[in-house]
Amino acid sequence: MSARHTGPVAATTPTFIGMPKFPALAREALGNTQQRRNLAFATQTIRGKRAAVVGEVGDWEALRLNGAAVKDEVLAHLDDYLIQLEDKLTAAGTTVHWARDAAEANRIVVELVRGKGVDEVVKVKSMATQEIELNEALEEAGIAAWETDLAELIVQLGNDRPSHILVPAIHRGRAEIRDIFRTRMAAAGRPAPETMTDEPAQLAEAARLHLREKFLRAKVGISGANFAIADTGTLVVLESEGNGRMCLTLPETLISVVGIEKVLPTWEDLGTFLQLLPRSSTGERMNPYTSIWTGPADGDGPQETHVVLVDNGRTHVLADPVGRQALRCIRCSACLNVCPVYERAGGHAYGSVYPGPIGAVLTPQLRGIDNPIDASLPYASSLCGACFEVCPVRIDIPRLLVNLRTQVVDAHRGRPSAEGLAMKSAAWMFAEPGRWASMQKGITASSKLLRGKRTLQHLPWPGSVWTDARNAPVPPRETFRQWWQRTHGESR
Amino acid sequence: MTRVALFATCFNDAMWPGTPIATVTLLERLGVEVDFPAAQTCCGQMFTNTGYADEAIPRVRSFVEVFGGYDAVVAPSGSCTGSVREQYADLARRSGDAGLSRAVAEVAPKVYELSEYLVDVLGVTDVGASFPHRVTYHPTCHSLRMLHVGDRPLRLLREVRGIDLVELPAATECCGFGGTFAMKNADVSVAMGSDKVRHIRDTGAEIVVAGDNSCLAHIGGLLGRQRAGVRTMHLAEVLASTAEASA
Incomplete structure (x- = not known):
C-alpha cells in the first residue's frame, strides 16, 4: 500500500511555504464569525441544490460508475492518450507545449505572451493556472493578468486568496465585496459606479462594466480546460457567467493551461461528464455556458491557439496505486460543500489552492509530505465519508486519507514523538490478552480512587486537549471482561 | 447450532x-x-x-x-x-x-x-424492549456511510414500548469525534460537536442514542460540560431495557 515515490513532486510555492499546520490555521478561522456564517449559509444552500438535481437522475450511480471507469481508463493508459491528444490538437492547428512543472509551464506562457508584445492578458477561471501561480509569474514579467470570473475578480482585487474551488470568494459577504470594489477597482481599470450599493445586481453590473473594457482590449486570453478530448483534439470549458466565453472568443491568441489528467478518450465520454459536473458542482441541471473548440476557426475567434500540458506532480500521484484515483477529480467541489470540516475551517486553512477533502488528499500527493502543512492535511478530516458519498467520480477520499496518514507516519518512523510512543505502548498492550486484562485491573482501580465521581473535567496534558471543552468519562468499577468472567465463567 | x-x-x-x-x-x-x-x-x-x-x-x-x-x-x-x-x-x-x-x-x-x-x-425489529423516555437518535458516520445500516436502528427503536422517538435535525452530519481527530484537530472537532449538541438540545430529548460509544463520549462530554440535562445511551442499552429491568 505504500507509495513508490517515482514521479517528481510539485514545488510548494512561496505562497504556502512555512505556513502553519492545518490545526493552527483552522483554530484561527473558527473565530472568524463572518466567514463561519457565510460558509455555513453558502455550503448548506449549494448542498441542498445538488441533492435535489442529483436526486432527480434515476441512474446517477451508473453515471458515477461510468465517470470513474472512463477516468481510470485514462489513468491506466495516460501516455497513449496524451500522445493521441497531442496529435489531434496539432492536426487541428493548435500548438502543443509540454511542461514538467510549474516553473516550466509559467516560462512557456510568459514567452508566448511576450512574443505577442502585450502587457496584459484576460483570464478564464482556471485551477491549473492558480496551482502553478501563473498570475504571479506574469506579474513578475511585467504582464498584468486580469481575472474575469466575478469571484476571482473579487479575490484578485482584494489581494486575497481563493478559499473554494468553484466559489473562490465564498468567504466574503456582499458588504465586503462592495468595499473591495469601491476601494480597489479604480487602480485596476474602470472604477465602481459612485452609486453602487451592496445589492448583488449592482455589484455584478460594476464588475460587468469594469471587465468589458478589458475583454474588448485584450489580445491574449488564458484559460484552463475542464476536459481535453483525445480522439478529436477538442478542449471544453464549463462556466456560469459568460465571462469565460468572452476570453475564449475575443482575443487573437488563446493559451490553455491543462493538467495532463484532464484527458477524456472520446467525444462520447463527454456526455457522461456534462451530466456529472454541473449537477455536482453548482447544483444545476446544466451550466449556462459550455465552450468547445477544436483548434482555431478561420476568421472566427482566436486565430492562434496553444495548449500547455502540465504534469506538476501528477505523475507522482499516478505512481501510488491507491492514491492515484485522486486524479479522477473533475474539480466540482461537491466534497467541499458537504464537508463539516471545510464548512467550519474554510478554504484558507488548507494551505493550497485545493481546499477541502479533495485538497487534503490531492495537495500532499502533488507536493509530497515534507512540509508540515502538507503532512497535516491528511489528518484534517473526521473520516465521516460524506465526501465519498457525493463524489461524482467515486474517489474514496477517506481511504485515500488513511493511505496518506500511513505514508506520513512511515516517513517519520524512527523519530521520537509522544504520539508514536503512545501508539507503540498501546500496540504492546493489545498484543497479549493477559496484558490487556491487567491493564483493566488498573482501570477499575483508578475508578475506585475517583470515589463516585461521574465525570472528569480537568485532565493533565494530553488529556487536557479533550477536557478543555469536553467532560471525560470516569472508568467503570468493573469492566466487561471482568463482568463476563463473574457471570459466565471462563470462556475459551 | x-x-x-x-x-x-x-x-x-x-x-x-x-x-x-x-x-x-x-x-x-x-x-x-x-x-x-x-x-x-x-x-x-x-x-x-x-x-x-x-x-x-x-x-x-x-x-x-x-x-x-x-x-x-x-x-x-x-x-x-x-x-x-x-x-x-x-x-x-x-x-x-x-x-x-x-x-x-x-x-x-x-x-x-x-x-x-x-x-x-435474526429478522426481528420488535425485540421486546420497553423504554418510556423522550429519545433522539444520532446515526454515526461509519454505521451510516461505511456499513450502510440505513434505517435499521430506527426500525428497532420505533418498536420499543413507551418510547417517544423524536427526529434529530441534520442527523447525518458528523458529530466531530473522528477518533484521534478529536485530539489532533480538537478545535474543529469541538466546533462540529457544538452544532450536533445544539440540534440534540433542540429536540427536547432526555437521551441521545447512537450505535457507537466513541461518538457518544464526545457528544456526552460536550452535553455534560454544558450541564444540558441530556444524557447519552448506546442503542444496545435501550433495546435491552424491559418493563421489569430498565438500563
Whole structure:
C-alpha cells in the first residue's frame, strides 16, 4: 500500500511555504464569525441544490460508475492518450507545449505572451493556472493578468486568496465585496459606479462594466480546460457567467493551461461528464455556458491557439496505486460543500489552492509530505465519508486519507514523538490478552480512587486537549471482561 | 447450532461495559447463545486511522485467529465493525501475506454491527424492549456511510414500548469525534460537536442514542460540560431495557 515515490513532486510555492499546520490555521478561522456564517449559509444552500438535481437522475450511480471507469481508463493508459491528444490538437492547428512543472509551464506562457508584445492578458477561471501561480509569474514579467470570473475578480482585487474551488470568494459577504470594489477597482481599470450599493445586481453590473473594457482590449486570453478530448483534439470549458466565453472568443491568441489528467478518450465520454459536473458542482441541471473548440476557426475567434500540458506532480500521484484515483477529480467541489470540516475551517486553512477533502488528499500527493502543512492535511478530516458519498467520480477520499496518514507516519518512523510512543505502548498492550486484562485491573482501580465521581473535567496534558471543552468519562468499577468472567465463567 | 461471538470492542470492554452487557442480555433474551472469546483485544482502528498500519496488522492477524471459527460475530459498534469489514483488506495487502488476505476475506463478511445482526440475521425489529423516555437518535458516520445500516436502528427503536422517538435535525452530519481527530484537530472537532449538541438540545430529548460509544463520549462530554440535562445511551442499552429491568 505504500507509495513508490517515482514521479517528481510539485514545488510548494512561496505562497504556502512555512505556513502553519492545518490545526493552527483552522483554530484561527473558527473565530472568524463572518466567514463561519457565510460558509455555513453558502455550503448548506449549494448542498441542498445538488441533492435535489442529483436526486432527480434515476441512474446517477451508473453515471458515477461510468465517470470513474472512463477516468481510470485514462489513468491506466495516460501516455497513449496524451500522445493521441497531442496529435489531434496539432492536426487541428493548435500548438502543443509540454511542461514538467510549474516553473516550466509559467516560462512557456510568459514567452508566448511576450512574443505577442502585450502587457496584459484576460483570464478564464482556471485551477491549473492558480496551482502553478501563473498570475504571479506574469506579474513578475511585467504582464498584468486580469481575472474575469466575478469571484476571482473579487479575490484578485482584494489581494486575497481563493478559499473554494468553484466559489473562490465564498468567504466574503456582499458588504465586503462592495468595499473591495469601491476601494480597489479604480487602480485596476474602470472604477465602481459612485452609486453602487451592496445589492448583488449592482455589484455584478460594476464588475460587468469594469471587465468589458478589458475583454474588448485584450489580445491574449488564458484559460484552463475542464476536459481535453483525445480522439478529436477538442478542449471544453464549463462556466456560469459568460465571462469565460468572452476570453475564449475575443482575443487573437488563446493559451490553455491543462493538467495532463484532464484527458477524456472520446467525444462520447463527454456526455457522461456534462451530466456529472454541473449537477455536482453548482447544483444545476446544466451550466449556462459550455465552450468547445477544436483548434482555431478561420476568421472566427482566436486565430492562434496553444495548449500547455502540465504534469506538476501528477505523475507522482499516478505512481501510488491507491492514491492515484485522486486524479479522477473533475474539480466540482461537491466534497467541499458537504464537508463539516471545510464548512467550519474554510478554504484558507488548507494551505493550497485545493481546499477541502479533495485538497487534503490531492495537495500532499502533488507536493509530497515534507512540509508540515502538507503532512497535516491528511489528518484534517473526521473520516465521516460524506465526501465519498457525493463524489461524482467515486474517489474514496477517506481511504485515500488513511493511505496518506500511513505514508506520513512511515516517513517519520524512527523519530521520537509522544504520539508514536503512545501508539507503540498501546500496540504492546493489545498484543497479549493477559496484558490487556491487567491493564483493566488498573482501570477499575483508578475508578475506585475517583470515589463516585461521574465525570472528569480537568485532565493533565494530553488529556487536557479533550477536557478543555469536553467532560471525560470516569472508568467503570468493573469492566466487561471482568463482568463476563463473574457471570459466565471462563470462556475459551 | 450456529456459533455466535460477541466482539465487545476494547473501548466498550474497558470504558463502557454496560453496552456489551446489554448486547449479551438482549441476544440471550432473543434465544441466541453468545460466546465471548477472551483472547480478543482491539480491532486496531485507532492505529489504522492514525496512520500506524504496522501496529494495526498484528490486530488483524489476531482478529481472524480469534473469530475465525464462528458463524457470526456481533459488535455493538459501527466504526469497529467498519474497520474490520472495510479496512482489513488493505492492511492484509500491505502485510504481503496472502494467507492473511484470504482469512480476512473469509471472516470480515461474517462481522455484523448489532442492528444489522438483529434485523438481517435474526429478522426481528420488535425485540421486546420497553423504554418510556423522550429519545433522539444520532446515526454515526461509519454505521451510516461505511456499513450502510440505513434505517435499521430506527426500525428497532420505533418498536420499543413507551418510547417517544423524536427526529434529530441534520442527523447525518458528523458529530466531530473522528477518533484521534478529536485530539489532533480538537478545535474543529469541538466546533462540529457544538452544532450536533445544539440540534440534540433542540429536540427536547432526555437521551441521545447512537450505535457507537466513541461518538457518544464526545457528544456526552460536550452535553455534560454544558450541564444540558441530556444524557447519552448506546442503542444496545435501550433495546435491552424491559418493563421489569430498565438500563
